Amino acid sequence: MHTRRTFLTRTLTGACVLSAAPALLGRSAQAGAGPERIQALIDGAAARARSAQGAKLGLVLGIIGPDAPEGRLLFAGGAGLTSATGAPLPLDAQTSFEIGSISKVFTSALAYQRHGPYAGTLGAALGGAVPLSPAVAALELENLAIYQPGLPQDNRGGVYPPGAMATLDNLFAYVNGLPGPIPQGTCYAYSNLGWALLAMASVGLSGTDTKAFVARYAQALQAFCGTLGARDTHVFAPRLRPQLPMGYTHQWQPLPGNASYAPTTPPTVGAGGIVSTGADMLSYLAYNMGRRPGGLTDAALAYQQTPSFHARNCKGGNAPSTAYGWFRKALPTGDGAVTVLNKDGGVRGFTAWMGFTAWQGTGQPSSHGVFVLANGPPAVRLGNAALGLLWKA
Template identity: 30%
Template sequence: MKKLCAALGLLLATTCAATDAPLLPQRVADTLQQRIDAGEYPALVIAVVDGDSSAVYTYGKLDQGKPLDGDTVFEIGSITKTFTATLLAQQVTTGKLQLDQPVATLLPGFSIPSRDGKAVTLGNLAMQNSGLPRLPSNLRPADAMDPYADYSPAKLKAFLSSYTLPRDPGARYEYSNLGVGLLGYALGVHAGTSYEQLLQQQVLQPLGMRHSSTVQTDAMHATMAPGHDATGKPMGNWHIDALAGAGSLVSSGNDMLRYLKANMGRLPSTLYPAMQFAQAARADGPTPAERIGLVWMTHHDAAGDVIEHGGMTGGYASYLGFTADRRYGVVVLTNAAIAPEDLGRATLLADAPLAPAHKRISVPEKELDDYVGSYQLHPGFNIAVFHKGDQLMSQGTGQDEFPVYASAKDEFFAAVADISLSFKRDEHGKVTSVVVHQHGDHVAPRVGAHMPEANDRPAITLDTATLGNYIGHYQLAPQAVIDVTLKNGQAFVQLTGQNAFPIYASARDKFFLRVVDAQIDFERDKDGKVVALVLHQNGMDQRAPRVAE
């Protein structure tokens, strides 16, 4: 572990004296090192504020063994939203905009949905209660590994003009990347510039954040930590166009320490009144213990309230938070898509829980056969366990599959979330159930020796011309579209916001999935043109008409 100190008022960190007392609580430092040793995080930077003292600590190493420091750059994902909130609060506190002002007033030529005469306001977008969905249904990336890169202002405009709000603006909280992305775009248009230029002029440059931008230059890539997904697989960077205000920023530990101090009032800045305005809790959040201001969440804890926000992209995760008394603060940046929220909160609060580090052990492929099966967590929801080679996989009904890793005999954990599995055996050594540890302990009896029958079904081969008939977009719900694509002769389906999965033909117009027990039938009109699909899953038949681009 390397330790760097950042002195108040300096742009760059300087090496601390060896006698300096560490600011990072020992239990957090120990857990963090254990996770690095276990391979959960390749590299991690954590910046800590304790009163007038601050420090930046680095753990792990970059690919090819390269060292990292306080200027190493990471994607910070949705923490970008707090910068968007600062831009809005700055305009409101100076009287140039109002929270109850309709966003339509900033976007001439846009048709913004309303409901019962109630317009979506700037405040609704920032407080995540606009009624807009998490993602727009016309988000159909050309590259699923860079999902926002080709989502343009024209696509944003087209979606808004056709969307119907399911509830009144302000009715309830619903996290929306679309909503905050729209807010950032609108603020840029209102200022007559781009979101990037507005952010640089109003926040980044005034705070001396020289290694931060929403545009990834070659120079920035030279100091960027390569990203990884939750399994450790290398991931490319995300590039965000129209929705930049929702998650496009890249930054460093040193820069984010300056931003943290500014929000805590411990770095002199004319932005502080706007930052305080944005942090003030105004509406209900996702849980009874949480309230939301302008993007910022206030998490209530018996030991004290924490003002915070997290972020995640395809290959990175981050956390920023500080105590409501503005005494303690922390920033965590890592180049793996594994949320570090517990590390952040445990740095701020002595009694905050820390998930244990898991050391991965190897299990021979043949032994993984013991666990393969279907386990019923509750009626209508099963957990399928299977393996791909020597990697054990788990998948809930209707959900994406994810890998689980062995930490001991019959004990497995997931890297994508705080989930672990304990398999139980009978007196003959046969696995009969699994205990799912997530928000408690939940027993799921084994109800089948195999994956759903669909996974063992034989498939037939259809020619490329026939498969081409099915390519298109199918509207399953107002904000959910099933995309059918073709790659190297293999057909895929992808629901909005989910991964793409292969489908296999059992007959002309009839397909099935192997990752879940689901079937898809395509409908044709009297002229033989495919006009809809019907999804058969969980005892339901859901029809999705084909829609134009």
């Protein structure tokens, strides 16, 4: 188990080297400022969770930047961390966390692998494997990927009848019953159902066998992650439960001992059902930042990250700008705002965040990137704060 002041440096070729913080102290204050301040940030968050909430919050934070061009993992809250089954659990590069809706950008990558640029409809992609109403068959894959699906916003719950998302049969019975035409491409709505449908289009279906679809998605995910050396990234399965830290809700309540820890229903795994590790997420961050071999000319990355889409919010109010899967935001700096591509994730007991500076069209890889994995609520706040500190270093 690593101490709170230990850093794990992981090269992008996969080798790992442990180095203690005192070795960094001999470097210039400027060179070490980012990692040191970020370590203090997550140390403080883990300590506050214990003192104020009684929560054993474990944090894994990865950075890539001028001070850590090959990537670095930072850890906090490892002392006394327990698993979902109550057993002691080490906090290290291989500790598993649920990444929630960051799964969507994995699904976007799988969709590009299968189809190339988003074109055509859900009906064409599924090729008659399941019966679809005309309105559902006409859903355009691009609209699903840019958060303009014309489907209900469902990230706050309370949208679907009980059991509607439990099986593929139930899901298609529900969606085929929606009145048409579906107003796709007209406004922003965060729809997990839309991403579940895109995941089905990404790997294909052979009827409404739910287990067969999950296995198909898991196989495609494993193949994609294998190209990145990320071999501990999987679709959630009950066998992974003992490898997860005990999760805490947004109210800092521990998940009950009999909780299944399943982050999604089986048909919606492509919207939020992935489990990963710090080591794997560092590889995935480096890939998206164009820092792996061939990254600067990777057509998939250019296609998914370059566009900027914006539409009114279907429910009124402000709506974010997106790429394919990713969201766009401005990071204020002393030199003006910098565009950041980012995605957060939140499922019961876990949150995650990944963000990096936009780089497409510059001829250079992304300069700064961060991800956070947490078995509790603070990943989004910590990720944004860490990226700001990394930029200022």
